[in-house]
Amino acid sequence: MLTVQQLEGIQQLQQQCEQHDSIELKLNWEMLRDRQDESMDFFVLKKDVLIAYLALYGFGSTVEVCGMVKPEERRNGHFSTLWMQAQQTILEKGFAKVLFNAPGTSESAKKWMSGQSCTYSFSEFHMHWTEKELADPENIVLREATIEDKKFETALDAEAFSLTLEDAKSYYTQRLSRERERRYIIEAHGTPIGKIRVMRNPDESYLSGFAVLSECRGKGYGSQALQWVVKQEQSTGNTIKLDVETQNDNALKLYERIGFVQKERQDYYHVPLALLTK
Incomplete structure (x- = not known):
């Protein structure tokens, strides 16, 4: 588990980098706060101050990589050093796929990535909800998920997000330890037809895992469910956020209709x- 001092150092470094570069880093704070595996985080300290950081995030058999370096400490090889260390962990843990995550407008990230043996895969928009009138659901209900919903949730994750069933089950188990996360099942006529997760942090509510069965799409169920969740989180005063692939036109249009606006693009x-160093 990361210490309070480490988390504070990561947060301070993130703020410095975001302000300097006018970007928004995706550091998956819901995972950092609940870290159980210390081998997934890599640090460079200078006089007890964090100047470079790299994190690994496991999603089933896929691992995502994200990191940052203090602006005045860049071009000193710190991030490359951390990446060399991280490669050993990736190989030891047997991940099958590696994805680097970088803000789309970060010039320093683009420059570093251009010197690496990697290829562009896809992009996501980070979106924030803005004030807009929302409707109450008419023919659906949402309830909190229970362990009995595991089969439904994992099968829907596999279908909606192109995961193997094994990866979906692994990710489901991983998320159970997140005390601040609520999992909702969307029901129509008493039958589960979708799901959505909400990670409620002190200043933000992050929505994820939103999916509706393929045969139930296009009927307004997803729009009603999303509006219900946003209304619940609106009362907290939190910024309501989500991520969506830039090529997912249907989801983008839905989110925009409800009031979400595009912020940072993540590549x-x-x-x-x-090509990893053994």
Whole structure:
């Protein structure tokens, strides 16, 4: 588990980098706060101050990589050093796919990535909800998920997000330890037809895992469910956030209709396992 001092150092470094570069880093704070595996985080300290950081995030058999370096400490090889260390952990843990995550407008990230053996894979928009009138659901209900919903949730994750069933089950188990996360099942006529997760942190509510069964799409169920969740989180005063692939036109249009606006774009780059340093 990361210490309070480490988390504070990561947060301070993130703020410095975001302000300097006018970007928004995706550091998956819901995972950092619940870290159980200390081997997934890599640090460079200078006089007890964090100046460079790299994190690994496991999603089933896929691992995502994200990091940052204090602006005045860049071009000193710190991030490359951390990446060399991280490669050993990736190989030891047997991940099958490696994705680098970098803000789309970060010039320093683009420059570093250009010197690596990786290829562009896809992008996501980070979106924030803005004030807009929302409707109450008419023919659906949402309830908190229970362990009995595991089969439904994992099967829907596999279908909606192109995961193997094994990866979906692994990710489901991983998320159970997140005390601040609520999982909702969307029901129509008493039958589960979708799901959505909400990670409620002190200043933000992050929505994820939103999916509806393929045969139930296009009927307004997803729009009603999303509006219900946003109304619940609106009362907290939190910024309500989510991520969506830039090529997912249907989801983008839905989110925009409800009031979400695009913020930072996150680019993902695929790193072939064969090129990792053994």
